[in-house]
Amino acid sequence: MGLPREEDSPGGPCSGRRLPGYLSERPEPVALPMILEEIRTRRGEDAPSIDAVEHTLTAGYAKALALEAERWRLERRIAEMASQLAETSEPKHSELANLGRRLSTADGDLARLRGLLASLRLRADEIRSAAP
DSSP states (O other), rough: SSSGGOOOSSGGGGGSSOOOOOTOOOOOOOOOHHHHHHHHHHHHHHHHHHHHHHHHHHHHHHHHHHHHHHHHHHHHHHHHHHHHHHHHHHHOOOHHHHHHHHHHHHHHHHHHHHHHHHHHHHHHHEEEHHHH
């Protein structure tokens, strides 16, 4: 009866198992290439509907917010790692370097997405001004 020995501790059943870290791997950016392609397509269309353009803008802005959130999490984790470097003798340089690369990639993705969104927003304004 009761919990097994390894789970019968102050930490309870969750203390013994380590799940993969939240930031241990970069999530696959599946949606970003599709959103970038959709933005490029909408910009190049001769007469896209304003609804289609607005839908693409909404999806793009949502992705931009997700990328900004990822950047924020990475920056926070980098700060944590940097403070741990001073406190411990355990080398954490490789994880810190990996986080830095991921932050750089997120910065590039975000800059590219923002540039395309700005041009699509101008296209939406043109469509609106041409509408009767």
